[in-house]
Amino acid sequence: xxxEGTKGGPSAVGLDVGTSRIVAARxxxxxxxxxxxxxxxxxxxxSKMTENVLKKEGVPFSVEGSDIIVHGNESxxxxxxxxxxxxRTMARGVLNSDEPDSVKLIQAITTSLAxxxxxxxxxxxxxxxxxxxxxxxxxxxxxxLRDMLSGLGYEAxxxxxxxxxxxxxxxxxxxxxxxxxxxxxxxxxxFAYLSVPIVSFSIAKAGDFIDASAASVMxxxxxxxxxxxxxxxxxxxxxxxxxxxxVSVYYxxxxxxxxxxxxxAFTGARNMPRLSRPIPLILSGGTAMPKGFRDRFAKIxxxxxxxxxxxxxxxxxxxxTATAKGALVAALSDM
Amino acid sequence: MIxxxxxxxxxxxxxxxxxxxxxxxPVQRLKYLRAAAAITEAPKQRxxxxxxxxxxxxxxxxxxxxxxxxxxxPEIRRVTPTIxxxxxxxxxxxxxxxxxxxxxxxxxxRIDNQLAVSSRPRSYQLVPVEEGGKRxxxxxxxxxxxxVFHTTESHQVPFEAPEQRNLQRxxxxxxxxxxxxxxxxxxxxxxxxxxxxVAESDAANHAGNSIWADAxxxxxxxxxxxLGIAFExxxxxxxxxxxxxxxxxxxxxxxxxxxxxxxxxxxCVTHAQVSVNPGNMRIGWHADxxxxxxxxxxGLPENYELPLPSLFLLGFDYDPVYINATGTGIWxxxxxxxxxxxxxxxxxxxxxxxxxxxxxxxxxxxxxxLRYRSSDEEN
Numbered sequence: 133x134x135x136e137g138t139k140g141g142p143s144a145v146g147l148d149v150g151t152s153r154i155v156a157a158r159x160x161x162x163x164x165x166x167x168x169x170x171x172x173x174x175x176x177x178x179s180k181m182t183e184n185v186l187k188k189e190g191v192p193f194s195v196e197g198s199d200i201i202v203h204g205n206e207s208x209x210x211x212x213x214x215x216x217x218x219x220r221t222m223a224r225g226v227l228n229s230d231e232p233d234s235v236k237l238i239q240a241i242t243t244s245l246a247x248x249x250x251x252x253x254x255x256x257x258x259x260x261x262x263x264x265x266x267x268x269x270x271x272x273x274x275x276x277l278r279d280m281l282s283g284l285g286y287e288a289x290x291x292x293x294x295x296x297x298x299x300x301x302x303x304x305x306x307x308x309x310x311x312x313x314x315x316x317x318x319x320x321x322x323f324a325y326l327s328v329p330i331v332s333f334s335i336a337k338a339g340d341f342i343d344a345s346a347a348s349v350m351x352x353x354x355x356x357x358x359x360x361x362x363x364x365x366x367x368x369x370x371x372x373x374x375x376x377x378x379v380s381v382y383y384x385x386x387x388x389x390x391x392x393x394x395x396x397a398f399t400g401a402r403n404m405p406r407l408s409r410p411i412p413l414i415l416s417g418g419t420a421m422p423k424g425f426r427d428r429f430a431k432i433x434x435x436x437x438x439x440x441x442x443x444x445x446x447x448x449x450x451x452x453t454a455t456a457k458g459a460l461v462a463a464l465s466d467m
Numbered sequence: 468m469i470x471x472x473x474x475x476x477x478x479x480x481x482x483x484x485x486x487x488x489x490x491x492x493p494v495q496r497l498k499y500l501r502a503a504a505a506i507t508e509a510p511k512q513r514x515x516x517x518x519x520x521x522x523x524x525x526x527x528x529x530x531x532x533x534x535x536x537x538x539x540x541p542e543i544r545r546v547t548p549t550i551x552x553x554x555x556x557x558x559x560x561x562x563x564x565x566x567x568x569x570x571x572x573x574x575x576x577r578i579d580n581q582l583a584v585s586s587r588p589r590s591y592q593l594v595p596v597e598e599g600g601k602r603x604x605x606x607x608x609x610x611x612x613x614x615v616f617h618t619t620e621s622h623q624v625p626f627e628a629p630e631q632r633n634l635q636r637x638x639x640x641x642x643x644x645x646x647x648x649x650x651x652x653x654x655x656x657x658x659x660x661x662x663x664x665v666a667e668s669d670a671a672n673h674a675g676n677s678i679w680a681d682a683x684x685x686x687x688x689x690x691x692x693x694l695g696i697a698f699e700x701x702x703x704x705x706x707x708x709x710x711x712x713x714x715x716x717x718x719x720x721x722x723x724x725x726x727x728x729x730x731x732x733x734x735c736v737t738h739a740q741v742s743v744n745p746g747n748m749r750i751g752w753h754a755d756x757x758x759x760x761x762x763x764x765x766g767l768p769e770n771y772e773l774p775l776p777s778l779f780l781l782g783f784d785y786d787p788v789y790i791n792a793t794g795t796g797i798w799x800x801x802x803x804x805x806x807x808x809x810x811x812x813x814x815x816x817x818x819x820x821x822x823x824x825x826x827x828x829x830x831x832x833x834x835x836x837l838r839y840r841s842s843d844e845e846n
Contacts, residue, residue: 303493328500
């Protein structure tokens with residue numbers, strides 16, 4: 133990446149605010165530096181000894197009444213140790229209305245990743261598109277995040293997650309193609325033509341759906357399923373292991389839903405530019421990372437009789453950070 | 468790579484794509500595409516000759532606001548129209564006091580005349596903007612038609628009190644150099660002081676090969692027809708090119724000149740907007756103030772967005788170097804100029820390349836006439 137932002141000004145920040153993780157991207161010299169934290173927390177009953185141990189270990193936490201709140205990456209370890217579920221600041225791609233302190237916790241995680249802004253520092257953060265079949269109002273989510281980030285001193289603007297994937301990966305086609313971010317709460321899709329978003333939507337089947345569905349079948353905690361899934365799961369359609377078989381079934385379900393939604397969206401799209409050449413499709417996000425995901429998705433796409441010719445289906449160079457990179461590119465291009 | 472055959476929204480996509488491919492930097496490329504997309508969706512404006520239209524270009528700005536509101540039904544993302552506002556009216560400015568070495572004006576402008584020199588008297592012929600338009604035989608104009616803003620691109624030290632002596636030394640050396648070259652009519656130094664260099668009645672050597680046009684006339688080689696105001700500044704510096712004092716002085720000086728010569732706002736432009744290289748028929752031989760010129764703080768509309776006459780009237784082209792040296796405002800102007808060129812070619816039923824070749828022939832004819840007249844006068 134060559135651009136260095138505003139001459140002499142503070143570097144821009146790209147922030148992917150996902151249901152599972154928050155990723156910050158920042159340009160350092162000619163490379164991009166990423167910092168990642170889980171967007172989760174766990175509460176532990178307060179004791180002076182626990183507080184001292186956490187301080188000694190350098191674990192980020194806050195004290196809320198009679199609880200100690202451990203947030204970010206460490207929350208998962210503590211939840212596993214205490215055999216508790218981590219709690220989420222977000223659900224299905226937006227702020228979790230069941231967690232009244234969600235904004236405060238996102239702010240704490242963001243501060244640990246990006247710090248407070250220098251004067252005039254720009255930040256672009258991701259927001260989902262409206263889910264198909266659940267046209268909830270996303271204004272509250274968007275405005276609340278913007279206010280929170282402005283409170284940290286940033287000049288903050290939002291960008292659709294799928295569009296961020298396009299900005300991160302499709303420079304070679306002049307930012308034309310389909311970007312998909314398969315996250316925890318949602319799969320976000322954006323088709324952009326010459327950088328302009330034409331079709332954007334999301335579906336509410338993603339990583340959390342797989343974890344929760346598999347957990348209910350296996351009598352396991354969803355958090356445990358997620359850890360196992362990220363550590364050892366791969367998709368090849370032939371399993372002796374029950375865990376892998378169950379997870380595979382729900383992965384298939386998610387991919388079928390995603391491809392169906394894509395086909396319907398493109399079939400029904402009005403004012404679609406006439407494309408004289410095939411377009412690329414990029415998969416990103418933590419849920420797209422298991423081995424075999426791309427091949428399985430490509431097979432379902434081929435079977436779907438998709439109305440637009442696709443030139444290639446590939447994973448983003450780094451599926452976990454692509455969205456944050458795209459948000460950074462958007463922030464830099466806005467300088 | 469992906470070119471729509473025909474689409475209302477993206478009818479110039481192939482051209483935009485080709486241009487974008489020449490930009491290596493991904494961020495700059497994205498900037499260009501977003502600017503081009505904004506212009507692509509702007510309503511067409513076909514009558515450049517109507518004066519009022521020059522101030523009412525409707526530019527649709529593609530913002531980076533959330534598109535989270537795109538609903539389940541796929542839809543074209545619409546952009547927000549913003550109306551280009553007319554410039555604020557020029558206040559009536561008059562000279563209040565004049566001493567041996569200074570002048571003071573009613574808007575607070577103070578001009579230092581200590582370095583003022585004469586050059587050759589201003590005199591130029593008006594060229595009708597329409598090809599083949601009627602010329603007023605023998606009518607020569609001696610008042611300036613516009614202003615070109617420059618940077619001196621001189622050495623810069625930090626604008627801090629400990630650098631006081633260096634700052635003054637560099638300013639003095641810059642002013643003497645400019646005076647020796649008769650390079651500008653005015654220089655605004657880093658302390659905001661306005662220095663008259665070349666007399667307003669004379670031509671200065673500030674713009675060389677350059678082109679601009681307003682609703683009625685085409686101006687070539689703007690040394691004769693436009694005043695040159697230079698800010699002691701560098702576009703290569705890490706900080707903003709000019710400071711508050713310079714901005715204020717630029718504003719009151721521009722007000723005075725516009726008031727005195729009735730200069731229309733559309734004729735107040737930057738060097739990067741007018742400079743051309745006839746050797747390769749590309750624009751941007753000089754690119755000072757290719758971006759970041761504070762038009763609005765000068766009491767002017769955002770003139771960066773005016774389509775460049777060098778492209779749509781005289782067939783010039785631009786390259787990636789120019790894109791890199793300029794900002795989104797000029798990119799919008801490029802897109803508008805290209806669209807205007809295509810429309811004109813279409814209206815005449817001529818292939819675009821043939822039409823551009825015809826425009827370039829016009830430039831050569833006009834410049835030959837201009838130089839013939841100049842040499843005739845000298846004889």
